[in-house]
Amino acid sequence: MATLEINDLHVAVDNKEILRGVDLTVKQGETHAIMGPNGSGKSTLAYSVAGHPRYTITSGTVTLDGEDVLAMTVDERARAGLFLAMQYPVEVPGVSVSNFLRTAVTAIEGEAPKLRTWVKDLNAAFERLSIDPAFKERSVNEGFSGGEKKRFEVLQLELLKPKLAILDETDSGLDVDALKVVSAGVNRVRESGTTGTLLITHYTRILRYIRPDYVHVFVGGRVVEEGGPELADLLEAEGYDKWVSA
Protein backbone atom coordinates (compact mmCIF):
# COMPACT_ATOMS: atom_id res chain seq x y z
CA MET A 1 0.00 0.00 0.00
CA ALA A 2 1.37 3.38 -1.03
CA THR A 3 2.31 5.66 1.83
CA LEU A 4 3.44 9.28 1.87
CA GLU A 5 5.52 10.00 4.92
CA ILE A 6 6.52 13.51 5.91
CA ASN A 7 8.99 13.69 8.80
CA ASP A 8 10.05 16.84 10.68
CA LEU A 9 9.88 18.90 7.49
CA HIS A 10 11.34 22.41 7.67
CA VAL A 11 10.96 24.69 4.66
CA ALA A 12 12.14 28.24 4.00
CA VAL A 13 11.16 30.79 1.38
CA ASP A 14 13.63 33.61 0.76
CA ASN A 15 15.47 32.60 3.96
CA LYS A 16 12.31 32.86 6.01
CA GLU A 17 11.25 29.65 7.74
CA ILE A 18 7.65 28.80 6.88
CA LEU A 19 7.32 25.14 7.85
CA ARG A 20 8.66 24.29 11.29
CA GLY A 21 8.70 20.54 11.64
CA VAL A 22 5.74 18.93 9.87
CA ASP A 23 4.99 15.26 10.58
CA LEU A 24 2.30 13.59 8.53
CA THR A 25 1.56 10.13 7.16
CA VAL A 26 -1.04 9.55 4.44
CA LYS A 27 -1.85 6.08 3.15
CA GLN A 28 -3.50 5.05 -0.07
CA GLY A 29 -7.27 5.14 0.33
CA GLU A 30 -7.22 7.55 3.26
CA THR A 31 -8.51 11.10 3.21
CA HIS A 32 -6.82 13.69 5.39
CA ALA A 33 -7.93 17.27 5.78
CA ILE A 34 -5.38 19.92 6.65
CA MET A 35 -7.13 22.97 8.02
CA GLY A 36 -5.59 26.21 9.05
CA PRO A 37 -5.82 29.98 8.91
CA ASN A 38 -4.30 32.10 6.15
CA GLY A 39 -0.53 32.26 6.29
CA SER A 40 -0.17 29.09 8.34
CA GLY A 41 1.97 27.44 5.64
CA LYS A 42 -0.62 25.02 4.21
CA SER A 43 0.16 25.87 0.60
CA THR A 44 3.89 25.84 1.31
CA LEU A 45 3.49 22.24 2.39
CA ALA A 46 1.71 21.39 -0.86
CA TYR A 47 4.27 23.12 -3.11
CA SER A 48 7.25 21.74 -1.17
CA VAL A 49 6.07 18.18 -1.58
CA ALA A 50 5.43 18.81 -5.29
CA GLY A 51 8.92 20.29 -5.66
CA HIS A 52 8.42 23.95 -6.53
CA PRO A 53 11.89 25.52 -6.89
CA ARG A 54 10.99 28.55 -4.80
CA TYR A 55 10.82 26.47 -1.61
CA THR A 56 14.02 25.38 0.12
CA ILE A 57 13.90 22.27 2.27
CA THR A 58 16.16 23.02 5.23
CA SER A 59 15.64 19.70 7.03
CA GLY A 60 13.38 16.69 7.28
CA THR A 61 12.34 13.95 4.89
CA VAL A 62 9.50 13.16 2.52
CA THR A 63 9.14 9.62 1.21
CA LEU A 64 6.64 7.83 -0.98
CA ASP A 65 6.75 4.07 -0.37
CA GLY A 66 10.17 4.57 1.14
CA GLU A 67 11.54 6.43 -1.91
CA ASP A 68 13.14 9.83 -1.25
CA VAL A 69 10.73 12.31 -2.82
CA LEU A 70 12.99 15.29 -2.13
CA ALA A 71 15.70 13.83 -4.35
CA MET A 72 13.32 13.65 -7.32
CA THR A 73 12.66 16.31 -9.95
CA VAL A 74 9.12 17.68 -10.18
CA ASP A 75 8.17 15.39 -13.06
CA GLU A 76 9.73 12.35 -11.36
CA ARG A 77 7.55 13.00 -8.31
CA ALA A 78 4.48 13.05 -10.54
CA ARG A 79 5.51 9.84 -12.25
CA ALA A 80 6.13 8.28 -8.84
CA GLY A 81 2.46 8.92 -8.10
CA LEU A 82 2.14 12.39 -6.59
CA PHE A 83 -0.43 14.88 -7.83
CA LEU A 84 -0.96 18.51 -6.89
CA ALA A 85 -4.24 20.26 -7.64
CA MET A 86 -3.28 23.91 -7.51
CA GLN A 87 -5.05 26.76 -5.86
CA TYR A 88 -4.17 28.95 -8.83
CA PRO A 89 -3.77 26.72 -11.90
CA VAL A 90 -1.37 28.20 -14.45
CA GLU A 91 -2.41 29.36 -17.91
CA VAL A 92 -0.35 27.89 -20.74
CA PRO A 93 -1.16 29.82 -23.94
CA GLY A 94 -1.04 27.91 -27.20
CA VAL A 95 -1.04 24.46 -25.58
CA SER A 96 -4.39 22.82 -26.17
CA VAL A 97 -6.15 20.99 -23.35
CA SER A 98 -6.31 17.78 -25.38
CA ASN A 99 -2.61 17.87 -26.28
CA PHE A 100 -1.71 18.65 -22.67
CA LEU A 101 -3.83 15.83 -21.25
CA ARG A 102 -2.55 13.30 -23.73
CA THR A 103 1.07 14.31 -23.07
CA ALA A 104 0.51 14.08 -19.30
CA VAL A 105 -1.23 10.69 -19.42
CA THR A 106 1.52 9.37 -21.71
CA ALA A 107 4.17 10.60 -19.28
CA ILE A 108 2.48 9.12 -16.22
CA GLU A 109 1.56 5.78 -17.75
CA GLY A 110 4.77 5.41 -19.72
CA GLU A 111 2.96 4.85 -23.00
CA ALA A 112 0.50 6.74 -25.15
CA PRO A 113 -3.15 5.93 -24.46
CA LYS A 114 -4.84 3.89 -27.14
CA LEU A 115 -6.62 6.20 -29.56
CA ARG A 116 -9.67 3.98 -29.63
CA THR A 117 -10.46 4.35 -25.93
CA TRP A 118 -8.78 7.72 -25.34
CA VAL A 119 -11.41 9.89 -26.99
CA LYS A 120 -14.19 8.06 -25.21
CA ASP A 121 -12.44 8.24 -21.82
CA LEU A 122 -11.72 11.91 -22.30
CA ASN A 123 -15.28 12.75 -23.23
CA ALA A 124 -16.58 10.82 -20.23
CA ALA A 125 -14.20 12.71 -17.93
CA PHE A 126 -15.40 16.05 -19.32
CA GLU A 127 -18.98 15.01 -18.82
CA ARG A 128 -18.43 13.91 -15.22
CA LEU A 129 -16.94 17.29 -14.35
CA SER A 130 -19.60 19.19 -16.33
CA ILE A 131 -16.99 20.79 -18.58
CA ASP A 132 -17.97 21.63 -22.16
CA PRO A 133 -16.01 19.27 -24.48
CA ALA A 134 -15.22 22.36 -26.60
CA PHE A 135 -12.63 23.16 -23.92
CA LYS A 136 -10.45 20.41 -25.37
CA GLU A 137 -9.41 22.75 -28.16
CA ARG A 138 -8.77 25.72 -25.89
CA SER A 139 -5.43 26.60 -24.37
CA VAL A 140 -4.77 25.14 -20.92
CA ASN A 141 -6.55 27.27 -18.29
CA GLU A 142 -6.50 30.33 -20.56
CA GLY A 143 -9.67 32.32 -20.12
CA PHE A 144 -11.16 29.70 -17.80
CA SER A 145 -13.24 31.02 -14.91
CA GLY A 146 -12.05 30.24 -11.39
CA GLY A 147 -14.54 27.39 -11.12
CA GLU A 148 -13.61 25.98 -14.53
CA LYS A 149 -9.95 25.91 -13.53
CA LYS A 150 -10.74 23.96 -10.37
CA ARG A 151 -12.95 21.49 -12.22
CA PHE A 152 -10.17 21.02 -14.76
CA GLU A 153 -7.73 20.23 -11.94
CA VAL A 154 -10.08 17.52 -10.66
CA LEU A 155 -10.52 16.21 -14.20
CA GLN A 156 -6.74 15.75 -14.36
CA LEU A 157 -6.82 14.06 -10.97
CA GLU A 158 -9.32 11.53 -12.29
CA LEU A 159 -7.37 10.91 -15.50
CA LEU A 160 -3.93 10.59 -13.93
CA LYS A 161 -5.03 8.33 -11.04
CA PRO A 162 -2.18 9.25 -8.66
CA LYS A 163 -1.26 7.26 -5.57
CA LEU A 164 -1.37 10.43 -3.57
CA ALA A 165 -3.22 13.63 -4.36
CA ILE A 166 -2.71 16.96 -2.65
CA LEU A 167 -5.61 19.32 -3.23
CA ASP A 168 -4.57 22.87 -2.37
CA GLU A 169 -7.71 24.86 -1.57
CA THR A 170 -9.56 23.30 -4.46
CA ASP A 171 -12.74 24.49 -2.76
CA SER A 172 -11.85 28.18 -2.56
CA GLY A 173 -13.78 30.50 -4.83
CA LEU A 174 -16.36 27.90 -5.83
CA ASP A 175 -20.10 28.39 -5.70
CA VAL A 176 -22.17 25.59 -4.18
CA ASP A 177 -22.93 23.90 -7.51
CA ALA A 178 -19.28 23.83 -8.57
CA LEU A 179 -18.31 22.67 -5.09
CA LYS A 180 -20.66 19.69 -5.46
CA VAL A 181 -19.24 18.78 -8.88
CA VAL A 182 -15.66 19.04 -7.62
CA SER A 183 -16.43 17.09 -4.43
CA ALA A 184 -18.15 14.34 -6.40
CA GLY A 185 -14.99 14.04 -8.51
CA VAL A 186 -12.76 13.78 -5.47
CA ASN A 187 -15.13 11.22 -3.91
CA ARG A 188 -15.00 9.08 -7.05
CA VAL A 189 -11.20 9.03 -6.86
CA ARG A 190 -11.43 8.27 -3.18
CA GLU A 191 -13.86 5.42 -3.66
CA SER A 192 -11.48 3.79 -6.09
CA GLY A 193 -9.48 3.08 -2.94
CA THR A 194 -6.17 3.47 -4.74
CA THR A 195 -5.55 7.15 -4.03
CA GLY A 196 -4.66 8.81 -0.75
CA THR A 197 -5.97 12.37 -0.51
CA LEU A 198 -4.56 15.34 1.34
CA LEU A 199 -7.22 18.00 1.30
CA ILE A 200 -5.88 21.44 2.18
CA THR A 201 -8.60 23.91 3.03
CA HIS A 202 -9.35 27.08 4.86
CA TYR A 203 -13.05 26.38 5.23
CA THR A 204 -15.03 23.49 6.67
CA ARG A 205 -17.61 23.83 3.89
CA ILE A 206 -16.07 21.23 1.56
CA LEU A 207 -15.97 18.72 4.44
CA ARG A 208 -19.75 18.46 4.22
CA TYR A 209 -19.26 16.84 0.83
CA ILE A 210 -15.96 15.07 1.37
CA ARG A 211 -15.89 13.44 4.77
CA PRO A 212 -12.24 13.12 5.89
CA ASP A 213 -10.90 10.20 7.87
CA TYR A 214 -8.47 12.45 9.70
CA VAL A 215 -8.30 16.17 10.39
CA HIS A 216 -5.06 18.05 11.13
CA VAL A 217 -5.07 21.61 12.40
CA PHE A 218 -2.20 23.54 10.86
CA VAL A 219 -0.96 26.70 12.55
CA GLY A 220 2.41 28.46 12.45
CA GLY A 221 3.97 26.02 10.00
CA ARG A 222 3.17 22.79 11.84
CA VAL A 223 0.39 20.45 12.88
CA VAL A 224 -0.91 21.54 16.28
CA GLU A 225 -3.86 19.20 16.72
CA GLU A 226 -5.07 15.98 15.15
CA GLY A 227 -8.29 14.07 15.31
CA GLY A 228 -11.17 12.53 13.43
CA PRO A 229 -13.91 14.27 11.45
CA GLU A 230 -15.40 15.61 14.69
CA LEU A 231 -12.45 18.01 14.86
CA ALA A 232 -13.76 19.72 11.73
CA ASP A 233 -17.10 20.26 13.44
CA LEU A 234 -15.32 21.84 16.37
CA LEU A 235 -13.42 24.14 14.02
CA GLU A 236 -16.61 25.15 12.30
CA ALA A 237 -18.13 26.10 15.63
CA GLU A 238 -15.13 27.77 17.26
CA GLY A 239 -12.66 28.74 14.51
CA TYR A 240 -8.89 28.77 14.87
CA ASP A 241 -8.69 31.28 17.73
CA LYS A 242 -7.86 28.66 20.30
CA TRP A 243 -4.57 27.83 18.52
CA VAL A 244 -3.75 31.16 16.93
CA SER A 245 -3.85 33.22 20.12
CA ALA A 246 -2.11 30.50 22.14
Add this chain to the structure above:
Amino acid sequence: MSDFPIPTGREEAWRFTPTRRLRGLFEPLPDGGDGKVVVDIDAPEGVTVERVDPREDGRVGAVFTPTERVAALAFEGVKQAVVIDIPANARPSAPVSLAIRGEGGSSYGHTTINVGAHAEATVVIDHIGTATRAANVEISIGDGAKLTFVSLQNWDPDAVHLAHHVALVGRDATYKSVVVTLGGDLVRINPRVRFAGPGGDAELLGVFFADDGQHLEHRLLVDHDQPRCRSRVTYKGALQGANAHTVWIGDVIIRPNAVGTDTYELNRNLLLTDGARADSVPNLEIETGEVAGAGHASATGRFDDEQLFYLMTRGIDEQTARRLVVRGFFADVVSRIGVPDIEARLMSAVDDELARTGA
Protein backbone atom coordinates in the same frame (compact mmCIF):
# COMPACT_ATOMS: atom_id res chain seq x y z
CA MET B 1 26.15 54.72 -58.27
CA SER B 2 23.71 54.85 -55.42
CA ASP B 3 22.09 58.10 -54.31
CA PHE B 4 22.22 56.91 -50.73
CA PRO B 5 25.38 57.86 -48.83
CA ILE B 6 27.23 55.31 -46.76
CA PRO B 7 25.42 55.16 -43.44
CA THR B 8 27.34 56.00 -40.30
CA GLY B 9 25.30 53.49 -38.33
CA ARG B 10 23.58 56.19 -36.29
CA GLU B 11 20.70 56.67 -38.73
CA GLU B 12 17.28 55.55 -37.56
CA ALA B 13 17.26 52.83 -40.22
CA TRP B 14 20.61 51.42 -39.15
CA ARG B 15 20.96 52.17 -35.48
CA PHE B 16 20.09 48.65 -34.34
CA THR B 17 22.17 46.87 -37.01
CA PRO B 18 25.77 45.79 -36.29
CA THR B 19 27.01 47.38 -39.51
CA ARG B 20 30.56 46.08 -39.01
CA ARG B 21 29.22 42.59 -39.66
CA LEU B 22 27.76 43.54 -43.07
CA ARG B 23 30.86 42.24 -44.86
CA GLY B 24 31.21 45.09 -47.31
CA LEU B 25 27.57 45.39 -48.41
CA PHE B 26 27.70 49.17 -47.91
CA GLU B 27 30.05 49.29 -50.94
CA PRO B 28 29.12 48.10 -54.43
CA LEU B 29 30.19 44.50 -54.96
CA PRO B 30 32.83 44.45 -57.74
CA ASP B 31 31.33 43.08 -60.92
CA GLY B 32 28.04 42.35 -59.12
CA GLY B 33 29.66 39.97 -56.65
CA ASP B 34 31.84 36.88 -56.68
CA GLY B 35 29.43 34.63 -54.78
CA LYS B 36 28.14 31.33 -56.02
CA VAL B 37 24.43 30.90 -55.55
CA VAL B 38 22.43 27.99 -56.91
CA VAL B 39 18.73 28.60 -57.49
CA ASP B 40 16.51 25.55 -57.90
CA ILE B 41 13.11 26.39 -59.32
CA ASP B 42 10.08 24.19 -59.00
CA ALA B 43 7.03 25.65 -60.69
CA PRO B 44 3.67 23.99 -61.21
CA GLU B 45 2.01 23.96 -64.60
CA GLY B 46 0.67 27.30 -65.77
CA VAL B 47 3.30 29.34 -63.96
CA THR B 48 6.25 30.72 -65.89
CA VAL B 49 9.58 31.37 -64.26
CA GLU B 50 12.28 33.12 -66.26
CA ARG B 51 15.81 34.26 -65.61
CA VAL B 52 16.15 37.66 -67.22
CA ASP B 53 18.57 40.52 -67.60
CA PRO B 54 17.21 43.10 -65.17
CA ARG B 55 18.27 45.98 -67.42
CA GLU B 56 16.46 44.60 -70.47
CA ASP B 57 13.21 43.47 -68.88
CA GLY B 58 10.58 46.09 -68.14
CA ARG B 59 8.88 43.95 -65.50
CA VAL B 60 11.88 44.31 -63.21
CA GLY B 61 11.58 47.46 -61.14
CA ALA B 62 7.93 48.08 -61.97
CA VAL B 63 7.03 47.89 -58.26
CA PHE B 64 10.37 48.15 -56.51
CA THR B 65 12.10 51.37 -55.59
CA PRO B 66 15.05 51.33 -53.21
CA THR B 67 14.76 53.13 -49.88
CA GLU B 68 18.25 52.60 -48.53
CA ARG B 69 21.80 52.07 -49.70
CA VAL B 70 22.21 48.29 -49.58
CA ALA B 71 18.93 47.66 -51.42
CA ALA B 72 19.85 50.35 -53.97
CA LEU B 73 23.29 48.85 -54.61
CA ALA B 74 21.72 45.42 -55.01
CA PHE B 75 19.16 46.75 -57.47
CA GLU B 76 21.85 48.56 -59.49
CA GLY B 77 24.36 45.74 -59.41
CA VAL B 78 22.28 42.61 -59.87
CA LYS B 79 23.16 40.70 -63.05
CA GLN B 80 20.21 38.39 -63.33
CA ALA B 81 16.65 38.54 -62.05
CA VAL B 82 14.08 35.79 -61.63
CA VAL B 83 10.62 36.72 -62.89
CA ILE B 84 7.68 34.60 -61.75
CA ASP B 85 4.48 35.12 -63.66
CA ILE B 86 1.18 33.73 -62.45
CA PRO B 87 -1.43 34.46 -65.12
CA ALA B 88 -4.84 35.96 -64.38
CA ASN B 89 -7.38 33.51 -62.93
CA ALA B 90 -4.71 30.81 -62.50
CA ARG B 91 -4.87 28.46 -59.53
CA PRO B 92 -1.61 26.51 -59.59
CA SER B 93 -1.96 23.09 -57.99
CA ALA B 94 1.18 23.48 -55.90
CA PRO B 95 3.37 26.27 -54.52
CA VAL B 96 6.02 27.86 -56.72
CA SER B 97 9.27 27.03 -55.01
CA LEU B 98 12.65 28.75 -55.20
CA ALA B 99 15.44 27.07 -53.28
CA ILE B 100 18.34 29.47 -53.00
CA ARG B 101 21.55 27.79 -51.87
CA GLY B 102 24.57 29.94 -51.11
CA GLU B 103 27.96 28.37 -51.72
CA GLY B 104 30.11 31.18 -50.37
CA GLY B 105 31.05 34.67 -51.56
CA SER B 106 28.99 37.82 -51.97
CA SER B 107 26.03 38.25 -54.28
CA TYR B 108 23.00 40.27 -55.27
CA GLY B 109 19.59 38.90 -56.06
CA HIS B 110 16.32 40.11 -57.50
CA THR B 111 12.98 38.34 -57.77
CA THR B 112 9.89 39.75 -59.43
CA ILE B 113 6.54 38.10 -58.74
CA ASN B 114 3.53 39.09 -60.79
CA VAL B 115 0.16 37.66 -59.83
CA GLY B 116 -2.58 38.28 -62.40
CA ALA B 117 -6.09 39.38 -61.48
CA HIS B 118 -8.13 36.80 -59.54
CA ALA B 119 -5.30 34.28 -59.50
CA GLU B 120 -4.52 32.36 -56.31
CA ALA B 121 -1.01 31.15 -55.61
CA THR B 122 1.69 30.41 -53.08
CA VAL B 123 5.35 31.25 -53.62
CA VAL B 124 8.02 29.89 -51.28
CA ILE B 125 11.63 31.08 -51.24
CA ASP B 126 13.95 29.00 -49.08
CA HIS B 127 17.45 30.25 -48.29
CA ILE B 128 20.09 27.74 -47.23
CA GLY B 129 23.86 27.41 -47.25
CA THR B 130 26.27 30.25 -46.72
CA ALA B 131 26.33 33.63 -48.44
CA THR B 132 26.74 37.35 -48.11
CA ARG B 133 23.68 38.49 -49.96
CA ALA B 134 21.64 41.58 -50.62
CA ALA B 135 18.43 40.84 -52.45
CA ASN B 136 15.15 42.44 -53.38
CA VAL B 137 11.80 40.84 -53.98
CA GLU B 138 9.03 42.80 -55.66
CA ILE B 139 5.51 41.55 -55.74
CA SER B 140 2.56 42.81 -57.74
CA ILE B 141 -0.83 41.34 -56.87
CA GLY B 142 -3.60 41.93 -59.36
CA ASP B 143 -7.16 42.92 -58.49
CA GLY B 144 -8.98 40.24 -56.52
CA ALA B 145 -5.94 37.96 -56.52
CA LYS B 146 -4.56 36.09 -53.54
CA LEU B 147 -0.90 35.46 -52.88
CA THR B 148 0.83 33.71 -50.01
CA PHE B 149 4.51 34.58 -50.10
CA VAL B 150 6.84 32.66 -47.78
CA SER B 151 10.48 33.56 -47.24
CA LEU B 152 12.48 31.13 -45.13
CA GLN B 153 15.89 32.15 -43.83
CA ASN B 154 17.44 28.79 -42.97
CA TRP B 155 21.02 29.90 -43.59
CA ASP B 156 24.17 28.39 -42.16
CA PRO B 157 25.40 30.21 -39.04
CA ASP B 158 27.84 32.51 -40.90
CA ALA B 159 25.50 33.94 -43.54
CA VAL B 160 24.72 37.65 -43.94
CA HIS B 161 21.45 38.41 -45.68
CA LEU B 162 19.68 41.72 -46.27
CA ALA B 163 16.44 41.74 -48.23
CA HIS B 164 13.50 43.96 -49.06
CA HIS B 165 10.14 42.43 -49.90
CA VAL B 166 8.08 45.10 -51.58
CA ALA B 167 4.47 44.29 -52.34
CA LEU B 168 1.82 46.24 -54.20
CA VAL B 169 -1.62 44.88 -53.34
CA GLY B 170 -4.37 45.35 -55.93
CA ARG B 171 -8.00 46.26 -55.42
CA ASP B 172 -9.74 43.65 -53.20
CA ALA B 173 -6.59 41.55 -53.38
CA THR B 174 -5.20 39.50 -50.50
CA TYR B 175 -1.55 39.30 -49.60
CA LYS B 176 -0.15 37.03 -46.95
CA SER B 177 3.54 37.41 -46.23
CA VAL B 178 5.27 34.83 -44.07
CA VAL B 179 8.83 35.49 -42.95
CA VAL B 180 10.63 32.80 -41.00
CA THR B 181 14.16 33.60 -39.86
CA LEU B 182 16.13 30.94 -38.05
CA GLY B 183 19.65 30.77 -39.47
CA GLY B 184 22.38 33.26 -40.31
CA ASP B 185 24.82 35.51 -38.50
CA LEU B 186 23.07 38.74 -39.51
CA VAL B 187 19.70 38.71 -41.23
CA ARG B 188 17.76 41.88 -41.89
CA ILE B 189 14.45 41.69 -43.74
CA ASN B 190 12.33 44.69 -44.70
CA PRO B 191 8.81 43.68 -45.73
CA ARG B 192 6.92 46.65 -47.20
CA VAL B 193 3.35 46.84 -48.39
CA ARG B 194 1.44 49.41 -50.43
CA PHE B 195 -2.05 49.22 -51.85
CA ALA B 196 -2.96 49.90 -55.48
CA GLY B 197 -6.68 50.20 -54.84
CA PRO B 198 -9.33 50.00 -52.12
CA GLY B 199 -10.37 46.82 -50.33
CA GLY B 200 -6.94 45.21 -50.13
CA ASP B 201 -5.95 42.89 -47.31
CA ALA B 202 -2.40 42.33 -46.09
CA GLU B 203 -1.44 39.88 -43.40
CA LEU B 204 2.21 39.88 -42.43
CA LEU B 205 3.32 36.97 -40.29
CA GLY B 206 6.76 36.43 -38.88
CA VAL B 207 8.54 33.86 -36.77
CA PHE B 208 12.15 34.16 -35.69
CA PHE B 209 14.42 32.28 -33.33
CA ALA B 210 17.76 33.80 -32.42
CA ASP B 211 20.60 31.84 -30.87
CA ASP B 212 23.77 33.06 -29.22
CA GLY B 213 25.46 35.71 -31.37
CA GLN B 214 22.76 35.97 -34.02
CA HIS B 215 21.33 39.32 -35.09
CA LEU B 216 17.89 38.93 -36.65
CA GLU B 217 16.13 42.12 -37.68
CA HIS B 218 12.71 42.65 -39.23
CA ARG B 219 11.61 46.12 -40.27
CA LEU B 220 8.08 46.36 -41.58
CA LEU B 221 6.29 49.17 -43.30
CA VAL B 222 2.62 49.08 -44.17
CA ASP B 223 1.68 52.18 -46.12
CA HIS B 224 -2.09 52.70 -46.16
CA ASP B 225 -2.67 55.12 -49.03
CA GLN B 226 -5.98 53.67 -50.29
CA PRO B 227 -9.40 53.57 -48.63
CA ARG B 228 -10.84 50.59 -46.78
CA CYS B 229 -7.82 48.35 -46.71
CA ARG B 230 -6.97 46.03 -43.88
CA SER B 231 -3.60 45.02 -42.49
CA ARG B 232 -2.54 42.66 -39.73
CA VAL B 233 1.04 42.27 -38.60
CA THR B 234 1.93 39.44 -36.21
CA TYR B 235 5.60 38.73 -35.48
CA LYS B 236 6.81 36.44 -32.75
CA GLY B 237 10.36 35.72 -31.75
CA ALA B 238 12.23 33.56 -29.30
CA LEU B 239 15.77 34.23 -28.14
CA GLN B 240 18.30 32.06 -26.39
CA GLY B 241 21.98 32.57 -25.66
CA ALA B 242 23.97 35.43 -24.24
CA ASN B 243 24.34 37.55 -27.37
CA ALA B 244 21.19 36.73 -29.26
CA HIS B 245 19.70 39.97 -30.55
CA THR B 246 16.48 40.59 -32.40
CA VAL B 247 14.96 43.79 -33.70
CA TRP B 248 11.41 44.33 -34.77
CA ILE B 249 10.30 47.66 -36.20
CA GLY B 250 6.67 47.94 -37.21
CA ASP B 251 5.79 51.13 -39.06
CA VAL B 252 2.22 51.69 -40.17
CA ILE B 253 1.22 54.89 -41.95
CA ILE B 254 -2.41 55.76 -42.60
CA ARG B 255 -2.47 58.57 -45.17
CA PRO B 256 -5.22 61.21 -45.41
CA ASN B 257 -7.18 59.45 -48.17
CA ALA B 258 -6.99 56.01 -46.50
CA VAL B 259 -10.36 56.30 -44.82
CA GLY B 260 -11.86 53.16 -43.29
CA THR B 261 -8.44 51.62 -42.70
CA ASP B 262 -8.37 48.69 -40.31
CA THR B 263 -4.92 47.86 -38.99
CA TYR B 264 -3.35 46.06 -36.06
CA GLU B 265 0.24 45.08 -35.46
CA LEU B 266 1.70 42.90 -32.78
CA ASN B 267 5.16 41.77 -31.79
CA ARG B 268 5.88 39.38 -28.94
CA ASN B 269 9.29 38.15 -27.90
CA LEU B 270 10.15 35.34 -25.55
CA LEU B 271 13.50 35.43 -23.77
CA LEU B 272 14.49 31.86 -23.00
CA THR B 273 17.78 32.72 -21.34
CA ASP B 274 19.42 35.69 -19.64
CA GLY B 275 21.50 38.08 -21.71
CA ALA B 276 19.49 37.94 -24.91
CA ARG B 277 18.12 41.24 -26.15
CA ALA B 278 14.95 41.97 -28.11
CA ASP B 279 14.26 45.48 -29.41
CA SER B 280 10.68 46.13 -30.41
CA VAL B 281 9.42 49.42 -31.82
CA PRO B 282 5.86 49.75 -33.09
CA ASN B 283 5.07 53.03 -34.79
CA LEU B 284 1.62 54.03 -35.94
CA GLU B 285 1.13 57.29 -37.82
CA ILE B 286 -2.46 58.30 -38.52
CA GLU B 287 -3.17 61.16 -40.93
CA THR B 288 -6.89 60.66 -41.35
CA GLY B 289 -9.71 61.08 -38.86
CA GLU B 290 -11.74 58.17 -40.17
CA VAL B 291 -10.13 54.83 -39.37
CA ALA B 292 -12.11 51.66 -38.74
CA GLY B 293 -9.48 50.44 -36.35
CA ALA B 294 -5.84 51.03 -35.59
CA GLY B 295 -3.74 49.56 -32.87
CA HIS B 296 -0.50 47.96 -31.91
CA ALA B 297 0.96 45.85 -29.15
CA SER B 298 4.49 44.93 -28.28
CA ALA B 299 5.76 42.87 -25.40
CA THR B 300 8.91 41.05 -24.48
CA GLY B 301 8.80 38.58 -21.64
CA ARG B 302 10.90 35.96 -19.96
CA PHE B 303 10.11 32.28 -20.13
CA ASP B 304 7.51 31.62 -17.46
CA ASP B 305 8.86 29.07 -14.96
CA GLU B 306 5.39 28.66 -13.45
CA GLN B 307 4.18 27.19 -16.75
CA LEU B 308 7.10 24.78 -16.67
CA PHE B 309 6.32 23.79 -13.07
CA TYR B 310 2.66 23.23 -13.84
CA LEU B 311 3.41 20.92 -16.77
CA MET B 312 6.06 19.05 -14.81
CA THR B 313 3.68 18.39 -11.91
CA ARG B 314 1.76 16.38 -14.50
CA GLY B 315 4.71 14.11 -15.10
CA ILE B 316 5.94 15.88 -18.25
CA ASP B 317 9.75 16.03 -18.38
CA GLU B 318 11.44 19.41 -18.52
CA GLN B 319 12.52 19.31 -22.15
CA THR B 320 9.09 18.26 -23.38
CA ALA B 321 7.50 20.90 -21.15
CA ARG B 322 9.73 23.65 -22.56
CA ARG B 323 8.96 22.49 -26.05
CA LEU B 324 5.23 22.62 -25.34
CA VAL B 325 5.46 26.15 -23.95
CA VAL B 326 7.59 27.51 -26.82
CA ARG B 327 5.51 25.74 -29.44
CA GLY B 328 2.49 27.19 -27.69
CA PHE B 329 4.01 30.66 -27.86
CA PHE B 330 4.37 30.38 -31.64
CA ALA B 331 1.16 28.40 -32.19
CA ASP B 332 -1.21 31.23 -33.06
CA VAL B 333 1.05 32.77 -35.69
CA VAL B 334 2.12 29.42 -37.16
CA SER B 335 -1.45 28.18 -37.46
CA ARG B 336 -2.29 31.22 -39.58
CA ILE B 337 0.33 30.46 -42.22
CA GLY B 338 -2.13 28.17 -43.98
CA VAL B 339 0.53 26.08 -45.76
CA PRO B 340 0.57 22.76 -43.83
CA ASP B 341 4.00 21.69 -45.07
CA ILE B 342 5.56 24.99 -43.95
CA GLU B 343 3.76 24.85 -40.58
CA ALA B 344 5.06 21.35 -39.88
CA ARG B 345 8.61 22.19 -40.98
CA LEU B 346 8.58 25.31 -38.85
CA MET B 347 7.43 23.53 -35.71
CA SER B 348 10.08 20.86 -36.09
CA ALA B 349 12.68 23.59 -36.72
CA VAL B 350 11.63 25.21 -33.43
CA ASP B 351 12.10 21.84 -31.70
CA ASP B 352 15.57 21.59 -33.24
CA GLU B 353 16.45 25.07 -32.00
CA LEU B 354 15.41 24.11 -28.48
CA ALA B 355 17.28 20.80 -28.63
CA ARG B 356 20.43 22.54 -29.86
CA THR B 357 21.21 24.13 -26.52
CA GLY B 358 19.39 21.50 -24.49
CA ALA B 359 17.31 24.33 -23.10
